[in-house]
Amino acid sequence: MLQLGDEVTLYSFVFMFVFLGTRSPLWSTVLTTSLYVFLAMFRFPQVASSRARLMLHPAVGGAESARVSVIAHRGGAHDAPENTIAAIREASKNGATGVELDLEFSADGVPILMHDDTVDRTTDGSGALSQMTFSELRKLDAAAKHRLRYKFAGEKIPTLVEAVEECMKLQLSIYFDVKGHPDEAAAALQHLYRKHPVLYNSSMVCSFEPKVIYRMRQSDPEVLTALTHRPWSLSRLGDGTPRFSSPWKQYWMTLMDVLLDWAHHHVLWRLCGISAFLMQKDFVSLDYIQFWAQRGVEVVAWTVNTDVEKEYFENVLRINYITDSLVEDSEPHF
Numbered sequence: 001m002l003q004l005g006d007e008v009t010l011y012s013f014v015f016m017f018v019f020l021g022t023r024s025p026l027w028s029t030v031l032t033t034s035l036y037v038f039l040a041m042f043r044f045p046q047v048a049s050s051r052a053r054l055m056l057h058p059a060v061g062g063a064e065s066a067r068v069s070v071i072a073h074r075g076g077a078h079d080a081p082e083n084t085i086a087a088i089r090e091a092s093k094n095g096a097t098g099v100e101l102d103l104e105f106s107a108d109g110v111p112i113l114m115h116d117d118t119v120d121r122t123t124d125g126s127g128a129l130s131q132m133t134f135s136e137l138r139k140l141d142a143a144a145k146h147r148l149r150y151k152f153a154g155e156k157i158p159t160l161v162e163a164v165e166e167c168m169k170l171q172l173s174i175y176f177d178v179k180g181h182p183d184e185a186a187a188a189l190q191h192l193y194r195k196h197p198v199l200y201n202s203s204m205v206c207s208f209e210p211k212v213i214y215r216m217r218q219s220d221p222e223v224l225t226a227l228t229h230r231p232w233s234l235s236r237l238g239d240g241t242p243r244f245s246s247p248w249k250q251y252w253m254t255l256m257d258v259l260l261d262w263a264h265h266h267v268l269w270r271l272c273g274i275s276a277f278l279m280q281k282d283f284v285s286l287d288y289i290q291f292w293a294q295r296g297v298e299v300v301a302w303t304v305n306t307d308v309e310k311e312y313f314e315n316v317l318r319i320n321y322i323t324d325s326l327v328e329d330s331e332p333h334f
Helices: 004-022 025-042 049-056 085-093 134-138 160-169 182-195 197-201 210-219 247-272 286-293 307-317
Strands: 070-073 098-105 111-113 173-178 203-207 225-229 276-280 298-302 321-323
Touching (some): 049 197, 160 182, 160 197, 182 210, 203 276, 210 247, 225 247
Parallel strands (some): 225 276, 276 298
16 A cells, blocks of 8 residues: 555655756646646556465465465576476476566567567577567577577477466466567457456566556556566666766666666556566665565565575565576576
């Protein structure tokens, strides 16, 4: 539930920011009031917390579980070729509670599992998804670049439908990660939810892009959603290296990062009515978890890839986490 302090802080900040920029009490009042009206009219309410718990903490033995859920990133990209049926099966075999899967589209509009907008990194093919039909994609070996490629040789790029049906069969929860295509993704997922109503309590739509989440809520307000975030993602790579050689561009994108981070934590989450917030693990703390808990939002950390980290998130922070491997330590992932 939205805290009173949030409202006061938000509108006070906006009023003072506009006032300092314009020196006009009138414009400060008008713009602050406009923001209030906009949020009041267009924000989506959060889905009932009881439903969010069903998804985030799946039942064990017929009763709701309080245990930490372990989610296989891209199906468990270290343990099997990412975003494949083989990865989903390996994740289930290795004890995952659920899987995170990336949604993309072929040139002819077929929803598939793929993280990148090209096939070069993970398959034996080359080219952009936007230029390849599904029949062309189906001929590729999705295990070609994986460290265990000989074990999984010939693994195919699956459709979204195939992946979802496999997850339901294995009783895995699903985190649908949508990188773009808000209209196409919303339509494809809406069709799936209507065909398989069980997904309403066993899956969640996530994205770095708030417009994707907002479009999903417009399409179906009953779908559980989450925003994904990593501070400084616009100006720096995951290891902290600046993205841009130009000092001015680096400075500008750093400023954009500050604004984006503020917007995620004070405006965008309530506009979208999210149930969870997926945060890069290095920025998660007990205080941060409490910040979101006061707003009825659960934190899920990504990507927790060592035994030491897993023990910390399971036994100290006690929150769900996403990992590349269920069986051993793997390389850091930002």
